[in-house]
Amino acid sequence: MSIPTADWIEHRRGLDRELVGWMRPDGEGFVAVDLLGRPVTDAVDWFEAEATLDEKGLGYLADAYELLLEGGHWLRVRIVEVTPRSVRVKQEDWGDVNATQVYYTVPFPVSPERLRPLQPR
Structure with missing residues (x-):
């Protein structure tokens, strides 16, 4: 894996629009990627990737x-x-x-x- 490319989709929190990760297309689904560039899901649907990133949030950075x-x-x-x-x-x-x-x-x-x-x- 490398730095985010044009096909990586930013995911931002709803309330403050803070970047919490990316969704990287993978076949028919998306892999949720945290701000450290680490995959946090396998290929899942769009909604599960978003929900995973929202749930992970930013707290792990502290x-x-x-x-x-x-x-x-x-x-x-x-x-x-x-x-x-x-x-x-x-x-x-x-x-x-x-x-x-x-x-x-x-x-x-x-x-x-x-x-x-x-x-x-």
């Missing part, structure tokens, strides 16, 4: 994540910016205003092997 660094270590991060070209994350600083801000850019679509929800320890 969750804690882990980024796999080149040395093979996982670093706790937060998503700070999402575009159809990249996702920008920063090292978790728990809101410490004196902490050094360390940012990383992850190409879109985001591989779950590179950026994953925080794993329980």
Whole structure:
């Protein structure tokens, strides 16, 4: 999969028109794709793809994540910016205003092997 192409259809929330994902045509149906570029359904009908994206919403973007660094270590991060070209994350600083801000850019679509929800320890 790659960045959204002309055949990907934006899906926006009804109330505020905020982009929540895309619907990518696939045969007779559509695959719902979240803002990280990850499919969240198999090929389904239009209404199910829309409903899935509406239900998923944007809340997952505020969750804690882990980024796999080149040395093979996982670093706790937060998503700070999402575009159809990249996702920008920063090292978790728990809101410490004196902490050094360390940012990383992850190409879109985001591989779950590179950026994953925080794993329980």
